Structures are given as structure tokens and as C-alpha cells.
Amino acid sequence: MKSFFLKQRYLIDFTLSSLLRRSGKNIGLLLVYTLIVFMLASVMLFTHALRNEAGHVLAESPEIILQRMIAGRHDLIPGGYLEKIGQVRGVMEKHGRLWGYFFDPAIKANYTLMVPRDRSLGEGEIVVGAGIARTRGVGIGDILSFRSADSRTFSFRVMDILQSDSELVSSDLILLSEAQFRDFFGIPEGFYTDLVLRVRNPKELRTIAEKLTLKLPDTRPILRDEIMRTYDSIFSWRQGIVFILMAGAILAFVIFAWDKASGLSAEERKEIGILKAIGWETADVIRMKFWEGFIISISAFLLGYLLAYLHVFYASAGLFESVLKGWAVLYPEFQPIPYIDGLQVATLFFFTVFPYTVATIIPIWRAAITDPDTVMR
Amino acid sequence: MLFSPSIMALVLVSATVSLLILMAAAFALQVTLRWDIHSGSERQLQLERRTYLISTIVAYSFTAELVALLLFIYNAEQMSSQFVGAMCATGVLNINEFGWPTLYLKMAVFFAGAVWLMLNYADNRAYDYPLIKIKYGLLLLIAPLVVAELLVQVSYFSALDPDIITSCCGSLFTPEGEGVAAEVSGVEPATALYALAGSGVSILITGGWFLVRGRGAVAFAALNSIGFFVALIAIVSMIALYVYEHPHHHCPFCILKGGHEFIGYYLYIPLFLSTAFGLGAGVIAPFAKYPSLQQIIKADSRRYVTAALMLMLCFYLVAGFAVGTSSLTMMEVWW
Amino acid sequence: MQTIKLEQVKKIFHQGRPNEFCAIHGIDLTIEPHYTTVLKGPSGSGKTTLLSMIGCLSRPTSGRITIGGDMLSGLPERFMTEIRRKTFGFIFKQFNLIKGLTVLENVMLPAYPLAPNHAALKQHALQLLDQFGLVSKATLNVEFLSGGEAQRTAICRAMINDPEILIADEPTANLDTKLSREFMALIQQLVDQGTTVILTSHDPEVYESPVIDRVVEMRDGLLESL
Ligand SMILES: Nc1ncnc2c1ncn2[C@@H]1O[C@H](COP(=O)(O)OP(=O)(O)O)[C@@H](O)[C@H]1O
Ligand SMILES: [Mg+2]
Numbered sequence: 001m002k003s004f005f006l007k008q009r010y011l012i013d014f015t016l017s018s019l020l021r022r023s024g025k026n027i028g029l030l031l032v033y034t035l036i037v038f039m040l041a042s043v044m045l046f047t048h049a050l051r052n053e054a055g056h057v058l059a060e061s062p063e064i065i066l067q068r069m070i071a072g073r074h075d076l077i078p079g080g081y082l083e084k085i086g087q088v089r090g091v092m093e094k095h096g097r098l099w100g101y102f103f104d105p106a107i108k109a110n111y112t113l114m115v116p117r118d119r120s121l122g123e124g125e126i127v128v129g130a131g132i133a134r135t136r137g138v139g140i141g142d143i144l145s146f147r148s149a150d151s152r153t154f155s156f157r158v159m160d161i162l163q164s165d166s167e168l169v170s171s172d173l174i175l176l177s178e179a180q181f182r183d184f185f186g187i188p189e190g191f192y193t194d195l196v197l198r199v200r201n202p203k204e205l206r207t208i209a210e211k212l213t214l215k216l217p218d219t220r221p222i223l224r225d226e227i228m229r230t231y232d233s234i235f236s237w238r239q240g241i242v243f244i245l246m247a248g249a250i251l252a253f254v255i256f257a258w259d260k261a262s263g264l265s266a267e268e269r270k271e272i273g274i275l276k277a278i279g280w281e282t283a284d285v286i287r288m289k290f291w292e293g294f295i296i297s298i299s300a301f302l303l304g305y306l307l308a309y310l311h312v313f314y315a316s317a318g319l320f321e322s323v324l325k326g327w328a329v330l331y332p333e334f335q336p337i338p339y340i341d342g343l344q345v346a347t348l349f350f351f352t353v354f355p356y357t358v359a360t361i362i363p364i365w366r367a368a369i370t371d372p373d374t375v376m377r
Numbered sequence: 378m379l380f381s382p383s384i385m386a387l388v389l390v391s392a393t394v395s396l397l398i399l400m401a402a403a404f405a406l407q408v409t410l411r412w413d414i415h416s417g418s419e420r421q422l423q424l425e426r427r428t429y430l431i432s433t434i435v436a437y438s439f440t441a442e443l444v445a446l447l448l449f450i451y452n453a454e455q456m457s458s459q460f461v462g463a464m465c466a467t468g469v470l471n472i473n474e475f476g477w478p479t480l481y482l483k484m485a486v487f488f489a490g491a492v493w494l495m496l497n498y499a500d501n502r503a504y505d506y507p508l509i510k511i512k513y514g515l516l517l518l519i520a521p522l523v524v525a526e527l528l529v530q531v532s533y534f535s536a537l538d539p540d541i542i543t544s545c546c547g548s549l550f551t552p553e554g555e556g557v558a559a560e561v562s563g564v565e566p567a568t569a570l571y572a573l574a575g576s577g578v579s580i581l582i583t584g585g586w587f588l589v590r591g592r593g594a595v596a597f598a599a600l601n602s603i604g605f606f607v608a609l610i611a612i613v614s615m616i617a618l619y620v621y622e623h624p625h626h627h628c629p630f631c632i633l634k635g636g637h638e639f640i641g642y643y644l645y646i647p648l649f650l651s652t653a654f655g656l657g658a659g660v661i662a663p664f665a666k667y668p669s670l671q672q673i674i675k676a677d678s679r680r681y682v683t684a685a686l687m688l689m690l691c692f693y694l695v696a697g698f699a700v701g702t703s704s705l706t707m708m709e710v711w712w
Numbered sequence: 713m714q715t716i717k718l719e720q721v722k723k724i725f726h727q728g729r730p731n732e733f734c735a736i737h738g739i740d741l742t743i744e745p746h747y748t749t750v751l752k753g754p755s756g757s758g759k760t761t762l763l764s765m766i767g768c769l770s771r772p773t774s775g776r777i778t779i780g781g782d783m784l785s786g787l788p789e790r791f792m793t794e795i796r797r798k799t800f801g802f803i804f805k806q807f808n809l810i811k812g813l814t815v816l817e818n819v820m821l822p823a824y825p826l827a828p829n830h831a832a833l834k835q836h837a838l839q840l841l842d843q844f845g846l847v848s849k850a851t852l853n854v855e856f857l858s859g860g861e862a863q864r865t866a867i868c869r870a871m872i873n874d875p876e877i878l879i880a881d882e883p884t885a886n887l888d889t890k891l892s893r894e895f896m897a898l899i900q901q902l903v904d905q906g907t908t909v910i911l912t913s914h915d916p917e918v919y920e921s922p923v924i925d926r927v928v929e930m931r932d933g934l935l936e937s938l
Contacts, residue, residue, distance in 0.1 A: 006631065018449070018556070042512075044382065067698050068437075099486065214677070227540065229457070229458065229459050229460070229461070232458050232459045233381075233459050233539055236380070236381035236383075237380045237381065239380075239381070240380025240381050240382055240384075240385060241380060243382050243385060244380070244385075266700075282426065282429050283429060283432075286429060320450045342451065343383055343448070343451050343452060344382075344453050345380045345449070346383075346386075346447070346448045347386045347443075347448070350386035350387075350389060350390055350445070351382070351385075351386060351389070352521075354389075354390060354441060356392075357388075357437060358393055358397065358437070359439060361397075361430075361433055361434060363577055364433075365429060365430045365433060368429065369426040369429065
């Protein structure tokens with residue numbers, strides 16, 4: 001056992017020195033390899049961070065949202081429905097919500113307007129998300145003016161700017177009072193955008209939802225868990241699509257690796273011939289080459305992953321932010337919480353190191369079976 | 378559903394490994410048919426050199442499969458958030474009829490690959506390669522297993538429908554249910570404890586006997602394999618309860634969760650490795666009858682039996698630790 | 713140390729193909745321990761081919777080679793290598809040192825697969841370098857060596873695993889007369905230490921040297937005289 005490790009040490013020693021001796025050739029391989037790892041790892045870390053972020057948001061959102069449907073479309077829901085629901089076992093709290101979207105032609109972006117429940121705002125007062133403050137260049141105390149649908153101009157004083165750890169959601173948010181909201185959008189008293197219900201025991205969710213559809217046939221309950229599940233599969237699906245798009249790159253890399261491994265220089269060929277002649281066995285050469293691949297793979301993997309980590313978590317994934325996130329103008333300064341996931345690392349390993357290793361098996365074997373008497377000729 | 382990167386990785390590995398193993402099997406067939414150890418011809422030399430390729434391919438493939446087995450379970454764990462009713466891997470495996478067979482086939486490939494490599498390792502050190510036909514014959518048998526794993530796994534993943542409401546450990550591993558899982562969960566914890574102790578002692582005795590006398594490797598392998606199943610049953614019927622500190626939660630997968638300090642991995646990894654070494658020792662032992670293999674197999678099986686014993690000991694220690702540090706007390710209820 | 717016996721050894725290249733070529737036509741030869749033997753003959757007579765079969769670098773197409781009664785010729789390559797690295801040390805016509813490595817590393821290289829204790833191995837290598845006057849060059853890369861130094865490095869490398877038999881294929885082909893003589897003197901040192909030496913050469917400096925006990929002449933894959 002001890003001699004086994006000692007032998008591997010000798011082989012690794014030799015491999016390291018031979019890699020350094022041919023650093024020119026190997027640097028090219030290392031660069032391409034690192035780039036592949038970097039690209040895939042960036043995608044994975046980024047989508048994963050997005051999903052986490054979404055999870056954070058959803059964690060605070062209500063368990064059930066009740067929407068009224070008219071002709072298959074989402075419509076305003078009368079506050080009276082709250083009484084119609086009456087007492088349902090398991091529902092701890094229920095109330096109506098007011099929210100909507102507003103398109104600001106000045107910066108060509110959509111805002112989310114919302115009436116907060118935990119904050120009371122007076123006439124002409126708003127609180128804006130950091131993204132809006134940034135793009136419109138406003139600070140606390142400044143005035144923002146919007147034109148409502150019926151062409152009236154509303155001026156609001158910015159009372160506060162939302163500082164949230166999940167900027168992804170609050171970035172485009174505007175909070176205002178109920179009266180202002182109704183006035184601005186022309187929503188009559190007694191109607192809400194939707195109703196929300198809080199439920200403590202997740203096991204009762206489905207039964208509650210069923211009861212709701214029975215009591216209020218023109219409504220649709222949306223379960224938070226369901227959204228979460230959809231998010232989960234959408235994000236892994238998105239990642240998958242990107243990976244399929246990158247399959248070409250991976251394939252090219254595999255061919256490149258195969259080519260590098262089989263295109264031994266005359267000098268390398270001679271070196272292996274010498275090793276075999278002076279007493280290295282075919283299996284020793286294969287092992288030595290295995291370590292070579294291992295060292296290259298580990299270096300490229302760690303380097304690529306580290307770069308991707310820095311890229312996503314410290315450089316706000318600058319390279320493809322707008323591609324994957326979906327809205328451009330107001331985009332938040334996305335600073336996700338750094339996070340490494342074992343499943344991700346293993347998956348990434350199978351998309352990079354595994355293909356590389358497989359591609360080099362046959363070239364390595366070919367090199368290793370060099371006749372030991374070649375150097376005599 | 379097939380589009381998740383981890384699923385794609387798993388399919389990629391299985392497909393690649395199947396291809397590699399089929400290739401190795403084809404080489405193996407060639408080698409077996411034309412093998413003539415006494416010939417000094419160039420063709421014989423080429424065949425001998427092929428054996429290196431076959432060994433390398435199998436070793437790499439097997440390592441990949443081993444990592445893939447872990448990834449498969451880990452992935453199932455993580456996907457449980459995407460299915461209604463799934464709380465852990467059990468629910469995800471339950472989604473369609475191919476889930477459990479995929480897991481079993483992966484386990485079978487793991488053990489077959491491990492045993493084959495041990496056989497190959499011994500044979501490669503005997504100057505006349507006495508087992509060449511046997512080991513390559515065996516490889517031809519393993520190849521379909523690997524391909525079956527690929528097919529079943531693809532069927533499993535492609536039939537993963539997020540709309541299916543699956544049933545999880547709560548309903549599968551419960552004494553009130555039906556089927557093997559229920560039977561296993563229904564085993565009295567006391568019975569499981571005695572069986573576990575009995576099997577541990579018998580493994581220790583046969584292993585010790587082998588190390589002292591150099592005989593009984595097959596018996597050891599058999600008992601070690603039985604011990605494997607006993608251990609699995611004990612995990613479901615008893616150890617899990619202590620880990621969860623809940624007298625009715627029997628799931629063999631939830632113990633893999635971070636909330637339980639990943640203790641499942643510390644239980645399963647030594648257990649699986651021990652069984653693989655035990656099996657290896659048992660499979661190679663009969664071939665000690667070949668003169669050129671006698672010394673090699675003697676040394677190898679000692680090493681494997683020792684490793685199997687140590688790993689089994691690890692399993693028992695971890696299991697003991699889990700039970701010992703648990704705040705679940707079932708003293709009056711069970712014994 | 714044991715006797716090497718060749719019986720009806722034949723070597724055919726590219727067997728069964730149109731360019732089939734019989735390089736050794738069936739040779740019987742016995743090489744006694746502690747003798748210094750030289751295989752002499754014109755270029756293309758099969759010296760190298762025969763030497764590589766004796767040294768377990770290649771296998772005869774037919775015939776038997778035994779060493780101390782153990783069959784070598786029927787062994788798979790793997791086991792030939794095992795015997796080779798314990799029994800033989802090799803010096804090649806071109807020195808075949810690995811460029812970019814130091815003298816010391818080159819000398820230690822044949823021992824790597826045997827995984828000896830590193831300190832002991834280094835000690836042994838330095839001792840050999842000392843014996844052949846190369847200690848001062850130990851950390852020098854081999855491409856900076858002169859012909860004679862490279863040759864001596866090759867000798868050290870051949871001796872690192874303490875082989876019983878030293879095999880050298882036209883060792884003086886790249887050396888001038890003076891260096892050739894020096895080389896034969898070094899061989900004398902090794903012979904005095906009890907090493908069996910087998911060389912090939914058509915250089916009179918070699919086969920007429922007093923170190924040589926026996927000259928075996930070859931022509932067209934056959935022995936001319938014993
Ligand atoms: N690998 C080979 N393939 C084909 N022919 C070879 C090979 N090696 C040597 N030969 C032939 O065998 C003959 C003997 O070669 P060799 O042993 O190198 O002679 P020497 O060392 O006496 O000069 C030569 O005619 C050479 O062309
Ligand atoms: Mg020659």
C-alpha cells in the first residue's frame with residue numbers, strides 16, 4: 001500500500017516536470033479547457049442564484065393567491081368575496097391586495113405599483129425601488145411625475161428608497177397609498193387585484209384550494225408551492241437548454257482534446273519510447289498519462305470554476321446578465337449570495353472532465369504501447 | 378423534464394459508459410477467440426496490448442458509474458422539490474415504474490464492475506493470464522447489464538411528469554402498506570437489532586477465520602452479502618428512526634439530507650464498499666487453484682477481507698453513533 | 713548470476729504480410745555469467761535485433777530464451793518488463809537521455825516504477841554519479857552535456873537498478889577514439905564489480921579491447937563462429 005502511493009508520487013513528479021517542459025503546448029489546452037468550465041459553471045451558478053433569489057421572494061409571499069377569472073382572463077375581484085369565503089379551517093388570515101403595472105415612457109420601462117400593508121403613505125407620497133431611483137436619477141425628497149391612463153398628471157414625492165437584499169424583485173417597485181392607487185388606475189372602491197390567504201399547515205393547502213373553487217367558482221387559487229415547483233423546473237429547464245446549446249462547444253472541446261492527446265510530438269513519442277526501454281511498463285505509462293490528464297483537468301476545473309464564481313457573485317455575471325434575466329432597462333444590481341452546490345459541481349464535472357478523460361483513453365493507450373525496442377532502431 | 382443538466386449528465390455518463398463497455402466487450406471477444414499465450418507472434422503481442430486498453434476502459438467506466446450512482450441519488454433528493462408529494466428521493470423514484478429498477482441496476486453495475494476489476498487485477502499479475510477467458514466472458518455478461526441500465530434510466534427520466542402526484546416515504550415505508558418496503562418497515566426494531574448484531578458477529582468470525590487460516594473466503598463473501606441486506610433492512614426498520622428521532626419515519630433516503638448531517642452517506646458508503654470487497658474476495662478465492670495465481674490471490678483476498686472488515690466496522694460504528702446520540706428513547710416500547 | 717541460453721531463436725518482422733522479413737534465422741547461443749561478450753558484424757546483420765531479444769525488449773517469433781532456466785520468451789510483455797528492469801541495464805547507440813531533465817533525474821528514472829525510498833534512491837544515484845565523475849553535473853540539464861558526459865550519464869542510468877547484466881548497443885558509435893577507450897575503461901570497472909556485459913559493435917576499439925572475453929560474429933541473421 002505504501003509503495004503504491006510512493007509509486008504514484010514518482011509518476012506525478014515526472015508528469016509535473018514533463019508538463020512544465022511542454023508548457024507551450026499545454027497552456028493552449030488548459031486555456032480552452034478552463035474556458036469551457038468557466039462558461040458552463042457561470043450558467044449553472046447564475047441560474048441557480050436566480051432560482052435561490054426567486055425562492056427567497058416566494059418564501060415571504062402568501063400560501064394562496066385567489067384571482068377572479070372572467071372569460072378566461074384575470075379580472076378585479078370584489079372585496080365581498082372575502083366574506084363569501086367565510087371561515088375555512090386552516091386559513092389564518094385573508095385580505096385583498098392592490099397592485100399593477102405601469103409603463104413609463106420616459107425610460108421605456110415597466111414599474112410595479114403596489115399598496116403596502118405594513119407602511120402608511122399619505123397623499124402624494126411614494127417609496128421607490130433602487131432600480132427606479134437609479135435610472136430616473138432621483139433621491140429622497142425629489143418629485144416624480146406620471147401620467148395616468150385618463151391623461152391626468154400625478155406628482156409624487158419620493159419618501160424613501162427600498163433597500164432590500166433581494167433587489168431582483170424590489171428594483172422596479174413603487175409603493176403608494178390605497179387612495180392614490182385607486183385614483184391613479186381608476187379602480188372602484190371595494191375591488192382588489194387579488195385576494196391572498198395565509199395557511200400554516202402545508203398539508204391542508206390542497207383541500208383549502210378545493211374548497212375555495214367550490215365556494216367561488218369564478219376564481220382560481222394559485223398555490224405558492226406550485227409556483228415554487230414551476231420555478232424550479234423552469235430554471236433547470238433553462239439551464240438544460242443552455243447546456244444543449246453549448247453541446248457543440250463541448251463536442252468541439254472533446255475533439256480538440258482527442259487531437260491534442262493523439263498528436264504527440266516526435267519528442268514526446270521518443271520520450272515514451274525511452275521510458276519503456278529503460279523499464280517502464282505499459283501500465284506505468286498509462287498511469288503517468290492518467291495523472292497528466294488529472295492534473296490538467298483539476299487545474300482547469302478549479303480555475304474555470306473559480307473564475308465563474310467571481311464572475312457571477314462578484315462581477316454581477318456581467319457577461320450574460322441581460323440574456324438570462326429577461327428585463328433590460330431597469331436591471332437591478334444583482335448581488336446574489338455566494339453559494340456552492342455539490343450536485344452542480346458533480347454535474348459540471350460530468351460535462352467537462354468526463355468527456356475529456358474519455359476522449360483521451362485511446363490516444364493514451366496508443367502512446368503507451370510503443371514498442372520498447374523502438375529506441376534501439 | 379429531460380432537460381435538467383444533472384439528468385443530462387447522468388444520461389451522458391450511462392450512454393458513454395455503455396458505448397465504452399460494448400467496445401471493451403468487442404475487444405474482449407477478439408482477444409478470447411485468438412488468444413494463444415505460447416505464441417511469439419506479433420498478433421499475440423497486439424492482443425496482449427489490447428488487454429491494457431480493456432482494463433483501462435473498464436476502470437474508467439466503473440469509476441464514472443460509481444460517481445454517477447451518487448449523483449443519481451443526490452439528484453433524486455434535489456428533484457423532490459419539483460414534484461407534488463415528493464419530500465425526498467423516495468418520492469422521485471416512485472414517480473414511475475422505472476425509478477427503482479434504475480437504482481437497482483446502478484447498484485448491480487457497481488458491484489459487478491468492482492468484482493470484475495478485482496478479478497482482472499489478480500489475473501494481470503499471473504504470468505500466464507489463466508483467467509483471461511473467464512474474465513472476458515464475465516465482461517460480456519456485464520455489458521448487457523450496463524446497457525439495460527442506460528435504457529431503463531432513459532425510460533425513467535423521459536417519463537418524469539411533473540403533473541404526477543407521487544407518494545413519498547411516508548406512505549411507502551410504512552408497516553401498514555403493501556410490498557417489500559412495507560414489509561421491511563414492519564420488521565420489529567428489536568428483531569432488526571438482533572439480526573444486525575448476529576450478522577456482524579458472523580462476519581467478524583468468518584473474516585477472522587479467513588485471516589488466520591486462509592480459508593472460507595466464499596463463506597465470508599456470502600455472509601458479508603447477507604450482512605449487506607440485513608444492514609439495509611436495519612436502516613429502514615430501526616436506524617432511520619433514531620436518526621429522525623421519530624418512531625414512525627422509516628425512509629432510507631431522508632438520512633442523506635443535510636438536516637441529518639448527511640449521516641446516510643457515512644452509513645451507505647462504507648457498507649457498499651465493504652460488500653464490494655467481500656464479494657471480490659469470495660469471487661477470486663476459488664481461482665487460487667491455478668498455480669500462478671495461488672500467491673497473488675492469497676495476498677489479494679487477505680487485503681480485501683481486511684478492507685471489508687474495516688469498512689463493515691465503520692458502518693457499525695456510524696450506526697451505533699446514530700443510535701447512541703439520538704434523543705429518541707424507545708426503551709420501554711421496544712425492549 | 714545465471715546463464716542465458718538461446719535455442720533456435722528466430723525473429724520475423726511483419727509476419728504474414730508482404731513485407732515479411734526474417735532478421736534472425738534460428739540462433740543457438742549460451743552466454744556465461746561474468747563474461748564480457750561482444751556481438752560483432754556488419755550493419756544489418758541482426759545484432760540489435762538479437763540483443764533486444766536477449767534484453768527482453770522484444771520477443772522471439774519462435775525459439776526459447778532462458779535465463780537461469782526460467783523461460784523468458786513465452787512471457788507476456790508485462791512480465792518481461794518486470795524481469796528486464798531488475799536484470800538488465802541498457803545503454804543505447806544514441807544516448808537517449810530525456811531532454812529537459814537534469815542528469816540526476818535521468819539517472820533515477822528507471823527506478824520510478826519500482827517505487828524505492830526516495831532518499832535512498834537519490835543517495836544511490838549520487839553515488840553512481842560520483843563513481844563516474846559526474847557529481848558536479850548532477851543538477852545540470854542533460855542537453856548541456858558533452859558526448860562523453862552524456863555517455864557516462866547513460867551508464868549511471870543503466871546501473872541504477874543494480875542490474876546483473878549490462879547491455880550496450882554500439883555504445884561507441886557516437887564517440888571518438890579517445891572517448892571510446894575511456895568508455896571501455898569504465899566497462900572494465902563494472903566488469904570488475906561483477907557485472908556481466910553484452911555489447912554489439914563493429915568498432916575495433918571495442919572488440920579488440922582487453923575487456924572483452926568473447927567475440928560472437930554475426931552475418932545475415934546467423935552466427936558465423938562460436
Ligand atoms: N522493426 C523492424 N521492422 C522491419 N525490419 C526490421 C526491423 N528492425 C530491424 N529490421 C531489419 O532487420 C535486419 C537486422 O537489423 P538490426 O538488428 O538492426 O541489424 P544491426 O544492428 O546488426 O545493424 C535489418 O535488415 C533491418 O532492416
Ligand atoms: Mg544495430
